[in-house]
Amino acid sequence: MTAPDTEDPARGAPPRRPLVLDSRFLRLWCGATASGLATWSLPFVLGLAVLERELTATALGVVLAARTVGFLLAVPVAGVLADRYSRRAVVLWAGLAAAAASPVIALGLGRSTALMAAAAVVVGAGQGACRPAFQALTAEVVAAADRQRANAAMTMAVRVTSLVAPGATALLAVVAGVWALLIGTGALWLVTGLLPPSGRAGPARVDSRFDFAGDFREGVREARKHPWFLAGLGALTAVIATGYSATGVALPLVSRDDYGSEFVLAAASTGYTAGALAGGLLMSRWKPVRQGWVAMAGLAAYGLAPLSLVLPTAPIVVVAAYVAAGIGIEVFNVPWFTAIQHEVAPDKIARVSSLDFLLSYGLAPLGLVVMAPAIEWCGAPAVLLLCALICFAAPAAAALHPSSRTLSVNGACR
Incomplete structure (x- = not known):
């Protein structure tokens, strides 16, 4: 059994510095915040499309259900991949996949619900893959003594976004339109994928045969x-x-x-x-x-x-x-x-x-x-x-x- 994560001062660990001065944490925090904002934005922006009669309520339900399916399918797979390979790499590919799929949702708006739903599955998969990978990456980037403050900072960012974003998004919709906002969610996913730092040397297990079921049971x-x-x-x-x-x-x-x-x-x-x-x-x-x-x-x-x-x-x-x-x-x-x-x-x-x-x-x-x-x-x-x-x-x-x-x-x- 691998021991829980602890820190030994005798090993000569560098002195702690405030999280606000830690560039690696700030990159992690900004990436996780972008992920949360992109996740929150999609249903709100699509709701605006319903109000503007660019999307039916039924189509909205189908697209959001498809995103949920993608999320649920990706979460266990990402958990295994993030423990076997690099957590940073999982975040990168998840963010890039969601970034690429977001413009496809915009492309299907008013044209093809099936196309929007297929793209929403990919976006949901990106969202689902990021969640366990970010949890593990936080443990690699942030010292154990600082993790409670780090987790509090991340959740506070999500809550501030929830308070400020609806009004800002509605205003932007008047200026730029729903299509541009959907493209904007793709830009947020791009930030999610590219910005976070690498963690410690990951627990890569490339020497053993990949066995999803076995790794998940572990x-x-x-x-x-x-x-x-x-x-x-x-x-x-x-x-x-x-x-x-x-x-x-x-x-x-x-x-x-x-x-x-x-x-x-x-x-x-x-x-x-x-x-x-x-x-x-x-x-x-x-x-x-x-x-x-x-x-x-x-x-x-x-x-x-x-x-x-x-x-x-x-x-x-x-x-x-x-x-x-x-x-x-x-x-x-x-x-x-x-x-x-x-x-x-x-x-x-x-x-x-x-x-x-x-x-x-x-x-x-x-x-x-x-x-x-x-x-x-x-x-x-x-x-x-x-x-x-x-x-x-x-x-x-x-x-x-x-x-x-x-x-x-x-x-x-x-």
């Missing part, structure tokens, strides 16, 4: 050595499949039917993003002693979002619940990513991360598919209440395992 075996990871992943999957899905379907309905406008929808969504930004800022400074329990409590806070929609209440209550949920999700995310980078064997980080993304995000579409008919048959209050209870119970159950207290099998706090 990643699963590594994940099973970390009970806190299995427990936390189960809780995260439950929260995303129920709480995220329920609020994604119910919030627009509640805003329209109970409050008579889109104000609550917009305010709650903005509140969630602002809360997540605050949560990322908090975790860039705070390293709790029992960080696993704190992380699970943060994940459970998402249950406040569906709970606030069960019965009609003042809009401020809904917004406050979403702010708390946003804070909580980053209180979970930052220690969670950092623990994977620190505790998992360095040559298996990408595969374990791919399991994380494959299960937690992979089951989200299934939750969305089930949620709409469930609300129609059972009523929104009953479904929302059940989902809120699951959001509270799943992290609480995960916290019961002793290793979940510190997200570490040996119980040591970092």
Whole structure:
């Protein structure tokens, strides 16, 4: 078994420098931010195309579904490749593939939904390949003691983008048009592929025969050595499949039917993003002693979002619940990513991360598919209440395992 990533001062490691002065981290941060911005932009830009009647709602659904398929297919493959070869190379080729496919989506706009869907599969594959590779590359580029701050900085960049980008994108659409914005997402993917730095000498295994199934099973075996990871992943999957899905379907309905406008929808969504930004800022400074329990409590806070929609209440209550949920999700995310980078064997980080993304995000579409008919048959209050209870119970159950207290099998706090 490869030992967890630790640093020995006796080896003469160079003195730590602030992350803002570290050019390698800044390149990594900018590349990851470009990836997040490109990922966020595509559905928003295509939504603008629907508003401008350049794309039908059905075609939009097909293209976004195709992107999800590409994501799910690429995540496990990229996890294996990034652990076998160079993490930097995986990011490079993933970014280049998505950059090349983005103009094809623009080319098919208003002409061929099939062409757009085929290109969206490639874009989704680029997105899926980047996620585990970036996780592993962060562990190579950033010193262990700085990784929590690095992960907080990355997630804060995504949240700032979510706050600022909608208005900026809508303004650019007026000036440049949807077609040009789609080309712009390709430019972002190009930055994603070209900008990040190389990591340490990678865990290349070119001397052995490539065996995807065997390598992937090896990643699963590594994940099973970390009970806190299995427990936390189960809780995260439950929260995303129920709480995220329920609020994604119910919030627009509640805003329209109970409050008579889109104000609550917009305010709650903005509140969630602002809360997540605050949560990322908090975790860039705070390293709790029992960080696993704190992380699970943060994940459970998402249950406040569906709970606030069960019965009609003042809009401020809904917004406050979403702010708390946003804070909580980053209180979970930052220690969670950092623990994977620190505790998992360095040559298996990408595969374990791919399991994380494959299960937690992979089951989200299934939750969305089930949620709409469930609300129609059972009523929104009953479904929302059940989902809120699951959001509270799943992290609480995960916290019961002793290793979940510190997200570490040996119980040591970092």
